[in-house]
Amino acid sequence: MTVASIDDMSTVAGAQRATASFGDRLAELVAARESQLVLGLDPDPERLWPEALDAEDPGEPAESWAGGEALPAMRAARAVAAHCALVIEAVAEHCVAVKPQVACFERLGAPGWAALTETVAVARERGLLVIADAKRGDVEVTATAYAQGFLGETPTPYGPVPGLGADAMTVNPLLGSDSLAPFVKAARASGRGLFVLVRTSNPGAADVQERELVDGHSVSHRLADLVHELGAGGIGRHRLSDIGAVVGATAPDRLEALRERMPHAVFLLPGIGAQGGRVEDLAPAFAAGPASGLISASRSIVTAHERDRGDPASAAAAEAARLRGLGWRLAA
Amino acid sequence: MTVASIDDMSTVAGAQRATASFGDRLAELVAARESQLVLGLDPDPERLWPEALDAEDPGEPAESWAGGEALPAMRAARAVAAHCALVIEAVAEHCVAVKPQVACFERLGAPGWAALTETVAVARERGLLVIADAKRGDVEVTATAYAQGFLGETPTPYGPVPGLGADAMTVNPLLGSDSLAPFVKAARASGRGLFVLVRTSNPGAADVQERELVDGHSVSHRLADLVHELGAGGIGRHRLSDIGAVVGATAPDRLEALRERMPHAVFLLPGIGAQGGRVEDLAPAFAAGPASGLISASRSIVTAHERDRGDPASAAAAEAARLRGLGWRLAA
Secondary structure, three states: OOOOOOOOOOOHHHHHHOOOOHHHHHHHHHHHHOOOEEEEEOOOHHHOOHHHHHHOOOOOOOOOOOOHHHHHHHHHHHHHHHHHHHHHHHHHHHOOEEEEEHHHHHOOHHHHHHHHHHHHHHHHHOOOEEEEEEEEOOOHHHHHHHHHHHOOEEOOOOOOEEOOOOOEEEEOOOOOHHHHHHHHHHHHHOOOEEEEEEEOOOOOHHHHOOOEEOOOOEHHHHHHHHHHHHHHHHEOOOOOEOEEEEEOOOOHHHHHHHHHHOOOOOEEEOOEOOOOEOHHHOHHHHHHOOOOEEEEEOHHHHOHHHHHOOOHHHHHHHHHHHHHHHHHHHHO | OOOOOOOOOOOHHHHHHOOOOHHHHHHHHHHHHOOOEEEEEOOOHHHOOHHHHHHOOOOOOOOOOOOHHHHHHHHHHHHHHHHHHHHHHHHHHHOOEEEEEHHHHHOOHHHHHHHHHHHHHHHHHOOOEEEEEEEEOOOHHHHHHHHHHHOOEEOOOOOOEEOOOOOEEEEOOOOOHHHHHHHHHHHHHOOOEEEEEEEOOOOOHHHHOOOEEOOOOEHHHHHHHHHHHHHHHHEOOOOOEOEEEEEOOOOHHHHHHHHHHOOOOOEEEOOEOOOOEOHHHOHHHHHHOHHHEEEEEOHHHHOHHHHHOOOHHHHHHHHHHHHHHHHHHHHO
16 A cells, blocks of 8 residues: 655646635635535444455554554554545545544554545545544644644654645634634645534534523634634635634524624535435525535445445445535535 | 553553542542652654654664655654653653643654554553543544544454553543543543543633623533533542543633532643643642642653753653642642
8 A cells, every 4th residue: 555645736636735725726626526525434444345344455464663463453444444445436526525534543543544644645646625524623832733733744853744634624613713823824824724613513512512602692603703713814716715614514504694604614514414414404505605515424425335225336426426416406 | 662551450550440430540549659740741853852862763664554755754753752751751750640642643643643652551651640632522423433542442343453542531522512422431431531621721712711601601611510510420439530621720710610610520730831830829629639630741841951951851850840749739
């Protein structure tokens, strides 16, 4: 397994990074591919496509700095990487981006991180943007380290260490604007983007995000205002900002008010399918243009064959084509 | 480099995990070591102790699944691991735990994760608890994956893949109680603990955490209530819960009200030294016993030689001894 250069200039995504803002890169890619569909990659080693398990080959016993005990981790990580490559191959033509869930790779330790790096490279080769679903958030010095790890590079005495090279990542705003500043700086400097958690797709979102503040607004609304402020300096020709928002597709009644508060933000909309969200309900998200909403689906695509029969790749492609069509018509 | 067994039963920490709650394990270790000091490990590859750079040896060119391009990452990760081992060696006798900042390892990719694993093993060998400073938080299925990665293990067709094996980790509560449930479950099942962000040490904490809710309380107070509720099922003989709170040492005026809302929570108190917090101001945190407050310091210990002269190890040990003494007298 080899890792392709993260700055491969042969892809649309790579070629435009240096010159265009994230919003413009995204808008042009959405138009070119006629898709707002984001393939979520949440690989569970116990639910991989059978072909991925076949492809996994332990090879020679690992003589690595991760230690011999890590053999199950290495085998599982290789199977996960093979699975992600197969899924990407099956549905790439219907998507504009992939959204790897970092947790699902990280739980396999160092080999899992290598599988994540490889998955990013495979997605790039297919011309897809990469949105690292990391939900990081920390004090400034630590946020800088995370930004290096996902969007930039880390200076070391041995030369710079490239990060994951994601085009965008999700971040958690609980620590406030100074904790987001290093992410904004790193993203904007290289035509990358952020998606800030504003209203998540889970039932527990109500516990904190929906609390009413003394000024009559919810915490979620205040987070939206923060996104709008942070994004002001990164609005491109297509009037989309480089600072987007994660807004769960499971609470479509919140979309209109949030769109009003964030007129230039791209909404990343998880929760389609398995979590109960419906593409048909997402129209208000697209009020700022065809690229102003990204429809994220993972389990409903990857496990489509369990519901619809057929081989995993064909079932996934059919479901991706269906979701893409729904989104594209909605935004037209 | 080899990785010691994460469940090494030869250490106090390991031997007690199976039978005791996190609060009891912590209380007994604090009493035995007469210390509430937590060594923060935030390694910056450009500011490592000189001896760590000397120790780094590139060895043979890496023939690994991470690819040949990863050589700077591997060299930097080895130097980081050597640095952390040296720092732990220098100050272990004065501490009760280490708190590795995951971002600082993760930015070096797969080799960085291996360095983190190794650092955890070194800390355990010295009888220290490990608090992974990860600040993770996500929807339930993803939170389960993170809990597997830090506190548990991941089932795979190739056998279970052990996680990092931390004794505790920091988590972000913005997504609400259902997002924390998998962490609580994983922690409680194995005598481990959590530290939930309640009031962080950075200036931006005011942006969201200090917002006033319509009921007159701050967001931070509501997070404290959540911690208290989640911890109710995990209170040990020492009356400490397994669900603690991150409360910045930079806002000591908040401590009393937060202690009142969380009578059984262990407070993890970052922000001493470089961020401006003073141990002397933390008395209210210790109202629930000597182990109810953990004083976390990193830069002030690791870079003590830059301020106080002398060799890094001696300067770090002296600063750690000083902080330990201040904390111990305060709680007595």
